[in-house]
Amino acid sequence: MRQGDSVLQFWRIRKAAPYIPHGAHVLDIGCSDGALFRVLGERIASGVGIDTAPVPGDHGSFRFIQGYAPEALPKGDRYDVITMLAVLEHVPPDAQRDLAVACVSLLRPRGRIVCTVPSPKVDSLIHLGQRLRILEGMAEPEHYGFEPADTVRLFTDCGFALRRARRFQLGLNNLFVFARRLGAPVR
DSSP: OOHHHHHHHHHHHHHHGGGSOTTEEEEEETOTTTHHHHHHTTTEEEEEEEESSOOOOOBTTEEEEESOTTTTSOTTOOEEEEEEETOGGGSOHHHHHHHHHHHHHHEEEEEEEEEEEEOTTHHHHHHHHHHTTSOOOTTGGGOOOOOTTHHHHHHHTTTEEEEEEEEETTTTEEEEEEEEOTTOOOO
16 A cells, blocks of 8 residues: 555545444444554454455454454444445446345344445546555445435435545545434344
8 A cells, every 4th residue: 555545545434434423333344454453453343454455463352353244244244334445436337235124134223334435536636646656545446326325215225324424635525424313224
């Protein structure tokens, strides 16, 4: 990971941090190198990071799994928060709904999802950063033009209520916070 990638990753983590309660049990989908737990480790009680790419070794109360969510996750584990920072644009369109539905059963009753989704316009900036050798563009070939606005429908159709939507990084990135609706059916 190049320094530019790390800066962007840290920026996303800082935008998500206020929505992760102290003492939470967190699932970080697309955990990469485990940065969320390194940065917020003192405020998070425990967590599981999962990524399809190689992951770091377990550390303290943080466990890392290489694989796909939800299939590779520990059975029966429930989380206070699920984070997906710059992940949805990598999930194939036909798998997005299944992931959103799975989040209902992965969350505790008052749980929430915190996700960031870059604008498709970012792809041209990633290409420039790669040419300048300041960005690696983590898994950039998987991008297919996911529209950030589709995030709201994806999760609200699956039992979540939108609590916050805001742009950051000069409007090129989007933060979404969803709460599990009480009484939402667990599938």
